[in-house]
Amino acid sequence: MVDNYVVWLDSVGMGDVGQVGGKNASLGEMIHALSDKGVRVPNGFATTAHAFRDFLAHSHLTERIHQSLEALDPTDIHALKECGAEIRRWILDSPFPVPLLNAITSAYEKLEGQTDGKLSVAIRSSATAEDLADASFAGQQESYLNVCGVESVLASIKNVFASLYNDRAISYRAHQHFDHQSIAISVGVQQMVRSDLGSSGVLFTLDTESGFRDVILITSAYGLGETVVQGAVNPDEFYLYKPTLATGHHAILSRTLGSKEIRKIYARDNLKDFIVTERVPELERNRFSLNDRQIHELGRYAVTIEEHYGRPMDIEWALDGVDNKIYIVQSRPETVKSQEKTTNSINRYKLKERGTVLAKGRAIGQAITNGTTRIIANISEMERIQPGDILVTDMTDPDWEPIMKRASAIVTNRGGRTCHAAIIARELGIPTIVGTGDATESIPNDHTVTISCAEGDDGYVYDKALAFELITTPIKSLPPLKTRMMVNIGNPGRAFDYASIPNDGVGLARMEFIISNIIGIHPRAIIDFENLPAESRDEIERKISGYGSPIEFYVEKLTEGIATIAAPFSPNPVRIRTSDFKSNEYANLIAGREYEPFESNPMIGYRGALRQLSEPFRPCFELECKAIKRAREKMGLSNIELMIPFIRTLDEAIDIISLLEENGLKRGEDGLRIIMMCEVPSNVILAEEFLEYFDGFSIGSNDLTQLTLGMDRDSEWMAAGFDERNPAIKESISRVIQACHNQHKSVGICGEGPSHYPEFARWLVEQEISSISMSPNSIIETWNGLG
Known part of the structure; x- marks a missing residue:
């Protein structure tokens, strides 16, 4: 049983979820169980749930937070915003207990001693109820990349602690009926993969729309993986077929070239390290961000991980542009299609008429709906979304989860089928079209449209309310x-x-x-x-x-x-x-x-x-x-x-x-x-x-x-x-x-x-x-x- 303030990832496994959370437990599990099978995972250390609880107790925050959340109506957007901000402020204003401060500092210095050059780390959250088989908690807490120096690491860890009480995290736990007090947070500190010079993305070991289990869906874009996860880019997509991958045949079923217009990279100015977003040159945008060899290698990693866990998985990966090697940086159970119950009927949506196409993108969900559009520029306008409206925006991220539940459908300019917003939309059962490119310009505001995600990979926004039917076949x-x-x-x-x-x-x-x-x-x-x-x-x-x-x-x-x-x-x-x-x-x-x-x-x-x-x-x-x-x-x-x-x-x-x-x-x-x-x-x-x-x-x-x-x-x-x-x-x-x-x-x-x-x-x-x-x-x- 892990009860220290800090543990090394290679010393923990899936039996330690209660102390290091699902994400860090999975990383540790892969390091010691799958390294011999060729799966690369950057090593590092993690603070424990015990450390987090002692941090709250040290500043007398445990009961204050509990009372504040007990009195909260999570459907009240204003109250949710005020409550979350207050709790986060309490945490950020509280000092680390000295034993925890010393433990983190010592572990960082040890990790720094294992590197040849200057150490840069990724700071990631790992909540103890996160990445379960029936709930993804996708992107609920914060992550920080390219963090250098112990002082910056300590500040980032405290920010991750506070992010357990983001508005989106509080709302999501309430929606999933999780007890706030029963959940603690661990923070993973891993050596950074130089994907700013390479590419990165997300893969699923099944088809996210149909649930077909014999394929692997890989999304990929240049630079750090946050752009794919957050839905800030339209990534490349690749499907691999597991049976032919196993026999050594060419296994890529399809490729779709994404626009990949931006990427996040490291930068340095006045002796400070930070991350900037830059435009991707046209020549690189018009190339795939992975070659066939790399796609197949990722596919083999995916199958190895899935076989180890015995269930479909949602995996984040990064290609280091310096050593040209692929690393797995996160792995969690897939929580939507793999959890669907077998039924004695098949439901199919079908349009009964056609209309003018206003926008087209990647379909999430296999449903059709009508509704009134609400073009929202940023989250401050969330009150404009009424139940049943169709949310149209540039991109959504997990901060939008409280209002996503109000919408009958979502349409975005940017994003791919593995971004956090798409994952949450699937959990909520909301038909969504991502990566349209121009939805906020081509779709009128306060206008009746039909959203169709029942015509294959592409989703369509049609002008007016078109007739459709749900065909249920026993x-x-x-x-x-x-x-x-x-x-x-x-x-x-x-x-x-x-x-x-x-x-x-x-x-x-x-x-x-x-x-x-x-x-x-x-x-x-x-x-x-x-x-x-x-x-x-x-x-x-x-x-x-x-x-x-x-x-x-x-x-x-x-x-x-x-x-x-x-x-x-x-x-x-x-x-x-x-x-x-x-x-x-x-x-x-x-x-x-x-x-x-x-x-x-x-x-x-x-x-x-x-x-x-x-x-x-x-x-x-x-x-x-x-x-x-x-x-x-x-x-x-x-x-x-x-x-x-x-x-x-x-x-x-x-x-x-x-x-x-x-x-x-x-x-x-x-x-x-x-x-x-x-x-x-x-x-x-x-x-x-x-x-x-x-x-x-x-x-x-x-x-x-x-x-x-x-x-x-x-x-x-x-x-x-x-x-x-x-x-x-x-x-x-x-x-x-x-x-x-x-x-x-x-x-x-x-x-x-x-x-x-x-x-x-x-x-x-x-x-x-x-x-x-x-x-x-x-x-x-x-x-x-x-x-």
């Missing part, structure tokens, strides 16, 4: 079926979330969605970049920041989109359909009109295999092949299957298989399955012949119905007669299923027909179709209906 004991029930995935940003729905894999993932939503550039413009007009080159250069070349950007972003869909559904199959844009759709991409022909009926024109084999587009298709090969081989995602759309003739089938082989995608090699979309009447008539070149069919019922009945599927005049249940369509589907059975090959259908028409779904099952793939919102209801 999960019963789903009946066993011979037919595999698969899902269609468009947006990679929803893949982690949708993977939690019962499924047998992904029957359709559209490459064109990745191209249009993540890349946005015509692939021919990527290849011809140097010959483009200056205006187009400038626009593309802005989008490809952080990547070595336009082609590397295009291939890597395709790979990331493919991998992000494939990973959460592994080991179930994920069928990636190569791009099937029509010419009018390709024309809408950046520089697209320079390459696309005008067609009066693009639906049956320059698309599918014909386009992929054509001389102008073949190099573009080969970039898609490269991305699929990279995801399967470099990233180890062997559950990816390839699907080719709109093949009109047998010659096209032969030529496309040959082209795939030329690009390293040989059917059967390393288990690669190649599926053909069956959506043209010629595919039905010559089903047996087409199947010689493929591992199966996926029936595209929309195009098959359109071309069999001669009905434009986009025409409102045709809507009444456009029906997959038409006898001609059912006869075609039946023939295709039988042809596949005869050759022992798979046959599926990807479309909404089975979910719209339950009797059609039952008929497909009776025909012994191998799989039915539909939207995630439809699968459970359809599945239950087939039992």
